[in-house]
Amino acid sequence: FVNGGSIQWNHIWMLWGAGIVSAILVFLAAKNDYRQTYIASYKESNTTRLRIAEHLRKLPMGYFTSGNIGKISSVLSTDMVFIEEVAMSTLGNMMSYLLSSLVLLAFMFYLNWQLGLIAAIVTILAWLVSKGMNKVSLREAAGRQEQSERLTDAVLSFVEGIGVIKSYNLLGEKSEELSGNFKRSRNTSLDFERKMTPWTMGLNILYGIGIAAIFGLSIVLEQNGALSLAYVLGVLLFVFDLFGPLKALYGEASRLTVMNAALDRIEAVLDEPELSDNGKQHIPAQAQPEVQFNDVTFAYQDKEVLHHISFAMKKNSMTALVGPSGSGKSTIANLLARLWDVKSGNVTIRGVDIRNVPLSELMNQISMVFQRVYLFQDTIYNNIIMGKPDATEEEVYEAARKARCYDFIMALPDGFQTVVGEGGATLSGGEKQRISIARCILKDAPIVILDEATASVDTDCLLYTSDAADDK
Numbered sequence: 001f002v003n004g005g006s007i008q009w010n011h012i013w014m015l016w017g018a019g020i021v022s023a024i025l026v027f028l029a030a031k032n033d034y035r036q037t038y039i040a041s042y043k044e045s046n047t048t049r050l051r052i053a054e055h056l057r058k059l060p061m062g063y064f065t066s067g068n069i070g071k072i073s074s075v076l077s078t079d080m081v082f083i084e085e086v087a088m089s090t091l092g093n094m095m096s097y098l099l100s101s102l103v104l105l106a107f108m109f110y111l112n113w114q115l116g117l118i119a120a121i122v123t124i125l126a127w128l129v130s131k132g133m134n135k136v137s138l139r140e141a142a143g144r145q146e147q148s149e150r151l152t153d154a155v156l157s158f159v160e161g162i163g164v165i166k167s168y169n170l171l172g173e174k175s176e177e178l179s180g181n182f183k184r185s186r187n188t189s190l191d192f193e194r195k196m197t198p199w200t201m202g203l204n205i206l207y208g209i210g211i212a213a214i215f216g217l218s219i220v221l222e223q224n225g226a227l228s229l230a231y232v233l234g235v236l237l238f239v240f241d242l243f244g245p246l247k248a249l250y251g252e253a254s255r256l257t258v259m260n261a262a263l264d265r266i267e268a269v270l271d272e273p274e275l276s277d278n279g280k281q282h283i284p285a286q287a288q289p290e291v292q293f294n295d296v297t298f299a300y301q302d303k304e305v306l307h308h309i310s311f312a313m314k315k316n317s318m319t320a321l322v323g324p325s326g327s328g329k330s331t332i333a334n335l336l337a338r339l340w341d342v343k344s345g346n347v348t349i350r351g352v353d354i355r356n357v358p359l360s361e362l363m364n365q366i367s368m369v370f371q372r373v374y375l376f377q378d379t380i381y382n383n384i385i386m387g388k389p390d391a392t393e394e395e396v397y398e399a400a401r402k403a404r405c406y407d408f409i410m411a412l413p414d415g416f417q418t419v420v421g422e423g424g425a426t427l428s429g430g431e432k433q434r435i436s437i438a439r440c441i442l443k444d445a446p447i448v449i450l451d452e453a454t455a456s457v458d459t460d461c462l463l464y465t466s467d468a469a470d471d472k
Helices: 009-057 061-065 069-111 114-162 162-167 171-222 229-241 244-270 329-336 359-365 378-385 395-402 406-410 427-443 461-470
Strands: 291-300 301-311 343-351 366-369 447-450
Touching: 009 069, 009 244, 009 343, 009 461, 069 114, 069 229, 069 244, 114 171, 171 229, 229 366, 229 378, 244 291, 244 447, 291 329, 329 447, 366 427, 378 395, 378 427, 395 406, 395 427
Parallel strands: 366 447
Antiparallel strands: 291 301, 291 343
């Protein structure tokens, strides 16, 4: 800086000091950004995922059969990943941009209070514009996330039903439905950008006007002797980047509105009412009847499907529910396992209402084999021992023999250590059901529920497992 031909060292030292302070502040902001992104965000995301998983475990099965699978998948993938990888780093970036904007604003006031005033006015106007932009972004972000959920649901439905779709030659029709969801997702994203563009352009115009005003005023001040030529040159060098941090700050802020929509969807899942698990009573070892339905009525949402059902089952007996599809057989089985709660009446085991029993204790009393068997992507051995984690190897083999699956398991390349595909995709329907029956036999629970569990099993296996049940 030159004044009367001599260097003003006090100005230089002051600016150097300001530069060092600015560098330290930026470093601290970057460090905070690192902590937010790579430590805090991943820890928090891990905690949230575990919280969601624990919550889903306690929800009634009805929640998983009412079109919510797409929502769950979208929340655990799209929403959580966005918050984890984008939104949390955005918070750190915004802190850096905010500090940079404040430093530059302070520097403008240091140069000249009039220049600082223009910069402050532009900053305030940008804040007002950003409030309107964020309102639009928040409204549109919610719709975009909901369309993402519908797309996920459509993809899952298409993939899960691909066999039926092919067999009935519906590839064209179902592909159109899936393609339609892709197009709607594309249009939703484009519409989001169209509605945000005017606000972004408005901010850019505002920044341009501010830059022109500051530069123009600098020249006027220099001509009037209020600002030296050296200062004018300094302003010229950085004025075009003066509002850069502010521009980046409000660009990042629009991402936070998407994060807000994602958080709302996560909270919506967590707000779903859980099955109450506050029971303190215990099931006695001996009492009659073993199981009893007392005037039970049940409804899926608003549709009542069971009306005043009453019956009892004695110990060491077998009860068969016979009726056409949709008559409520599976519903009764699910109510006994407390996958849902009754609307009125009660279900008791040895005289105790199952709602008054801790769920963990209730599950120890019941073993269930479903018609649609699900095997985890793990070894066959681990899929069977799930029924009794502390079982010996011989007990697992014996259960497999009783379920007539030992021979075909041993014929596999790795025997019991063979890894089955997700859902048991690498096995036939009958093989999966026999493994599920082996798991049930191994658990050796007092109450066994078979929900059309032998629909895909060969006749010789049915005879064998019936004999095994009689022996038990």
